[in-house]
Amino acid sequence: MKKIIVIGAGPAGMMAAIKAAENGADVTILEKMKRPGKKMLITGKGRCNITNAATVPEIIKNIHGNGKFLNSSMRAYDNEDVIYFFESQGVPTKVERGQRVFPVSDKAQDVVDAMVHKLHELDVKIETDSPVSEILAHDGEIKAVKLQSGASFKADAVILCTGGASYPGTGSTGDGYKMAQKLGHTLVDIRPSLVPLETEEDWVKSVQGLSLRNVKATLLVDGEKKTDMFGEMMFTHFGVTGPIILSLSRAATEALANDSFVELELNLKPALAEDVLDARLQRDFAKYQRKQLGNAMVDLLPHKLIEPVLDAAFLEMDKPVHQITVEERHRLGHTLQHLPLTITKARPIAEAIVTAGGISVKEINPKTMESKLVKGLYFAGEVVDVDAYTGGYNLQAAFSMGAAAGNWSVWND
Known part of the structure; x- marks a missing residue:
């Protein structure tokens, strides 16, 4: 069994872990906060706008920061797949003005609970209160992940889903940028978006x-x-x-x-x-x-x-x-x-809903989300230089990237 480490239990990280586990991998999520999905709980004013019901080309058009980069991953796992996933987990959805898709309950907690329940069902280990200090690689290949506590986890692949630098109280404090830069990746200057x-x-x-x-x-x-x-x-x-x-x-x-x-x-x-x-x-x-x-x-x-x-x-x-x-x-x-x-x-980036900038998409394979520089390193979510308008587009981008990274981290040899 491949050992996959996912860093960050946000929407991208949880979806990546679900897909990797569905493909038979031994998956562990390392989350610095006390519980997963903390930022998801405040999205959509606590209602969680999970996606948008528009066509894929229309969604990509509303992802004004490198939307074309998502062509492959979003067609592989689109908004219909997201809606089907949540409805199959007992979270019925509804479409509101602007084709925004919400849970019928209007509770973001139901969305997070559905993902956590699926992770438990797939025997994914969720290690909370586990901030990562470094991703270890040798000869351009992933080897392990080291925690701030000094503990380490061996890994065949690592999926970096630490989010951006907005709403730091939810755990998004820019840690992932430093980890990726240490492995040679380029950071496109970050700034507030949706602020x-x-x-x-x-x-x-x-x-x-x-x-x-x-x-x-x-x-x-x-x-x-x-x-x-x-x-x-x-x-x-x-x-x-x-x-x-x-x-x-x-x-x-x-x-x-x-x-x-x-x-x-x-x-x-x-x-x-x-x-x-x-x-x-x-x-x-x-x-x-x-x-x-x-x-x-x-x-x-x-x-x-x-x-x-x-x-x-x-x-x-x-x-x-x-x-x-x-x-x-x-x-x-x-x-x-x-x-x-x-x-x-x-207003300061800490008050932004989304961070613009991040890990350069030029250094990421758009189909697999794998690093072009380090074998076995994958990216998904807001840590990547991708951002969109309001309306469910940012969460859809996170789910699509997460699904691609989760699948290909297992499929790639």
Whole structure:
């Protein structure tokens, strides 16, 4: 029996261990935390968005960091395979908006429990509280894994699934990068991806906690439109967060790293054409013609947002509605669809959902996930330079890479 050591009991590591064990290997998982799957428990706000129901090409398109690298592994183990796995383990799934796939129970714990139960069923040994210090190789071939305690495990193959450097409280502290670099692998500079953004404008503090649905955020870099997203967002004491902000954040962090000027434009009424919005303003102004402007906006905006929007349009809250000029009304309409925010920086990588960067995909076989430098060394999950938008794509990437690494660690001679 081949002895396979998996370092890290996250989604990629557990899937790799399951596949290796199903192929008859003697598998041990070494996990530094007290229990497996800790980061999975907080994904999807504790609901665990396990995958996306889109086609494989569409999923790959949403993996903006080296998505093409996953062509082979994802076609070998795709989203239908992931859904079948969990449903066969007694975790029925459902598809929600954006084709996000969740457990029917809305409990991430059920997802983790299903994987742990399968590992026990396959007699996979899970060693928790077992941080690894080094992967040992000789003449370009894997030999063993050494723990920080000094203990060592002989191995025919090692699958490195230690995650990135985000949410360090879950165990992702960048250990895997150092292990891989010591064996000669190249680390692509890491940075936060899917991370909240800080803004220059102070008014966001006055609206912190306010969530907006069905809005569009456009990212501008040095005045040029880079990309946009439609959906939900939220204001915080430091700036903005939420699904569309997180999805825009990777491009924002890249631009900030290049010392570019980065802005967001919020379209608070994206469903309305400019002339339709102007007609709506005219109706509201007619309805509230005897009131002050701030009170005339109550049908159009959340109360907290009225003053910031009027300030951005250079209009006074207490100006009588019947005194608003056509030019001022047009300016207000434009502001409602182009509310500006200046992005100063991203939140720290520790607060990012996903880490961009990691072990260079140029040094990994995309079909098998085996190192091109060290025989018997495999990679899977966030430790690899692969990252995606929100929507279940990152977990699907982890499962696909894990399945490939688990299978080929046994099949390869």
